[in-house]
Amino acid sequence: MNQIIDTTPLERRVTRREARDFRTAMAESGNAGWGSLSVSGNATIAALIGGLTTVAVLLVVGIVWIFNRSPELLLLAAAGVAFGGLIMVAIFAMMNRxxxxxxxxxxxxxxxxxxxxxxxxxPETPGPRYPGLIFNLGNGRATEPGIFSDDGPVVACGRYKWETGSGDDSKTHRWQYAAIRLPGTLPHMVLDARSNNRLGTNLPVAYRSDQRVSLGQPLDKHFTAYAPSGYGFDAYYIFTPDLIAYLVDASRAFDLEIVDDWLFVYSRSGLDITAPRTWQQLDWLAQTVGARVGSRSESYRDHRVGEPAMDAPGLTPRPAPTGPPPQVAPRGRRLRTGVKWTAIAGGILYGIYLLISLIAKIAEWVG
Structure with missing residues (x-):
């Protein structure tokens, strides 16, 4: 199978001078997304260390003045601390650079x-508008960084992040993903890889257990499959034996999602856009898994509806193919979410910890 994606530039070494020239060019270009990256953080670090050095000088001078009021010793101590601070500023500035x-x-x-x-x-794309399970959670959504294509087969690949909570309780979540556009629409289905699960699913969204479907071995050994209620036979139609063989062979380290006319591949660390292996894997996946799922999406018809399905909000409408357009009934378009029992268990344990701490404090006050 011929490789479509050329990974040669990822294997070429970039010199320091090339990087500096590129940084200067981007800073002067005014391109959106590059300006903030061109601002150096050396001044901030230097100011922080300078402030700490000033405090240290005053502290040392105060201690020396208390125990020995010799002007010469005071001057020597202050000079020593200040010199050490300057060295720290230089070291941290070089490391940051x-x-x-x-x-x-x-x-x-x-x-x-x-x-x-x-x-x-x-370098940063705020709020990508995809229908996948990770793309509508929390706030501050962005792909940073990401590589995009208008004609595929891999439409996008990058590191996606979002934030939950606020203030001191805020948390940033990061996932890596790849998006493959399909020629037709399919029911919502998820393959949760067992290899990256620990106590329950590692996915940020849990699905109701009554939507689990068995597609037989060897797929059941490596994935937990989900399909909307009543769509088990549709899953058999989509996941043909040859497709299952490809999934088990190369995709079992990834979580996969089919939603509308998209195939998403998810990972916490296996889709680094700077790694040639990532693009070799995606190239292979697009030509095997993507091609077969795409072929099924072109011929799939949901007998539960008689009207064409509407495009998902925020996505560009696609021209209707010849013949009846691919369509999915409303109850097949989205899986029903459930409860992550690991999160509940963690919350209960944390509540018990807080209760025990409160009881201990009350006992201490009473005693």
Whole structure:
């Protein structure tokens, strides 16, 4: 099978000078998304360390003044602390510069890779409008960074993040994903890989257990499959034996979701856009799993409805194919969510901990 995606730019080493020149060019270009990345953090770190050094100097001078009021000793102590602070500023500034330069090397590598393959690289894309299970959670949603394509087969790949909670209780969630556009619409189905689960599913969304379907071995050994109630036979139609073989062979480390006319691949750490292996895997998945799911989506018809299904909100309407358009009844378009029992158990344990702490404090006050 011939490789479509050229990963050569990902294997080429970027020099420090190339990274600096690229950073300067992006800062001067005014392109959206690059300006904030061009601001150096050295000044902030230097100011922080400078403030701490000032406090340390005053503290040392105060201690020396209490125990020995010699002006010479005071001057020597202050000079020593100040000199140490300057060294710390220099060290941290160099470390921060190297770290940021390394990030710019990655940016340039991704830009070159995207240009070679006709993709677009964006360091940050606020609020991607996809129907997948991770894309409508929390606030502050963004893909950072991501590589996108208008004509596929892989439409997007990147690291997606969102935030939950607020203030001190806020938490940032990060997932890596790839999106493959299908030529037709299919019922909502999820394959939850068992290999990356611990105590229950690792997915941020739980689905009701009565929607689990068995597709036989070997798929059941590696995945927990979900389909809307009453769509078990539809799942058999979509997941043919040859497709199952490909899924077990190469996809069992990923979670997969079919929703509307999309196939999403999810991972916590296995879809690094700077790694050639990621694109080799996605290239293979698109030509095997994606092609077979896409073929099924073109021929699939849901006998439960007689009217064409509407496009999902926020997505570009697709031209209707010849013949009856692919369609899914309302109850087949989305899985019903359930409760993550691991989260409930964690909340109960945390509540017990707080209760015990409160009882201990009350006992201490009474005693």
């Amino acid at each position: 190297d770290r940021r330069l390394s990030l710019w090397k990655q940016h340039l590598t991704c830009v070159r890779f995207a240009e070679r393959n006709g993709f677009v690289y964006r």
